[in-house]
Amino acid sequence: MSLDKGLEDVKRPETEATVQAFFSSVAKRYDVANSLISFGQHYGWKRKAVREVDAQPGDKCVDICTGTNDIAIMLAEKVGKDGHITAVDWNDDMQKVGDFKIAKFGLEDRITNVHGDAEALPLPDNEFDRATVAVASRHLNIDKHFEEMYRVLKPGGRAVVLDFFQPYNPVFRKLYFFYSYSVMPRIGAMITRDKTGVYDYLPDSIRVYYEPEKFADEMKKAGFKNVKYYPLTQGIVYIHSGDK
Numbered sequence: 001m002s003l004d005k006g007l008e009d010v011k012r013p014e015t016e017a018t019v020q021a022f023f024s025s026v027a028k029r030y031d032v033a034n035s036l037i038s039f040g041q042h043y044g045w046k047r048k049a050v051r052e053v054d055a056q057p058g059d060k061c062v063d064i065c066t067g068t069n070d071i072a073i074m075l076a077e078k079v080g081k082d083g084h085i086t087a088v089d090w091n092d093d094m095q096k097v098g099d100f101k102i103a104k105f106g107l108e109d110r111i112t113n114v115h116g117d118a119e120a121l122p123l124p125d126n127e128f129d130r131a132t133v134a135v136a137s138r139h140l141n142i143d144k145h146f147e148e149m150y151r152v153l154k155p156g157g158r159a160v161v162l163d164f165f166q167p168y169n170p171v172f173r174k175l176y177f178f179y180s181y182s183v184m185p186r187i188g189a190m191i192t193r194d195k196t197g198v199y200d201y202l203p204d205s206i207r208v209y210y211e212p213e214k215f216a217d218e219m220k221k222a223g224f225k226n227v228k229y230y231p232l233t234q235g236i237v238y239i240h241s242g243d244k
């Protein structure tokens with residue numbers, strides 16, 4: 001596969017069945033694969049996103065598409081024992097790994113994993129001080145997703161989104177896609193023993209994804225104010241934020 005590959009057949013978002021199959025296939029080894037394919041950088045990106053969230057002791061947060069709960073666990077440290085994190089995902093296999101990590105850190109009182117769809121959150125309006133979503137927006141209908149994120153936030157609440165985009169430097173972009181098409185899927189599939197092709201889907205989906213400024217426009221369309229964004233690691237990922 002290469003940058004010359006046609007992208008006409010790449011669907012984004014994929015169907016629910018495909019997304020569920022992707023994450024059930026990789027769940028048990030998702031964390032270790034993430035660390036290897038990102039050279040350990042994904043934790044740094046997530047920590048920066050959590051800093052942007054600026055959660056305060058006692059805050060109620062929601063982490064949407066929480067997967068194995070990395071962001072939820074980082075947020076739990078910030079909100080302290082009087083705060084609470086509701087962590088939503090529709091994939092039970094990812095959440096099982098998350099439950100294990102929550103127990104390992106003794107955070108059962110502070111984090112609740114909830115089974116649910118990011119496009120129809122099973123949560124009340126105006127409930128949360130902070131809302132996050134990390135590396136999952138590509139699986140979602142963005143307008144529905146932002147509408148839901150906005151709905152569950154309290155007025156004055158903040159949303160933070162971390163996701164992959166195309167690196168802005170053309171030379172770095174070429175190297176990045178060489179790695180993403182030629183090396184990364186092999187490492188990802190080898191570690192997780194994945195047969196669904198989720199690691200081939202990732203670079204394709206990045207190429208058919210929004211430009212960071214258009215993504216910010218989608219946040220504004222949903223009603224978010226003070227929308228800001230900035231790149232990390234040459235634009236491999238961006239952090240977007242906005243207030244309700």
Ligand SMILES: C[S@@+](CC[C@H](N)C(=O)[O-])C[C@H]1O[C@@H](n2cnc3c(N)ncnc32)[C@H](O)[C@@H]1O
Binds near residue numbers: 069118139
């Ligand atoms: C790439 S993982 C990201 C997990 C985690 N946020 C992280 O940063 O490691 C994407 C997650 O989004 C979840 N997901 C995708 N579409 C969803 C939807 N419509 N509703 C709920 N969860 C969804 C998947 O099940 C998966 O756990």
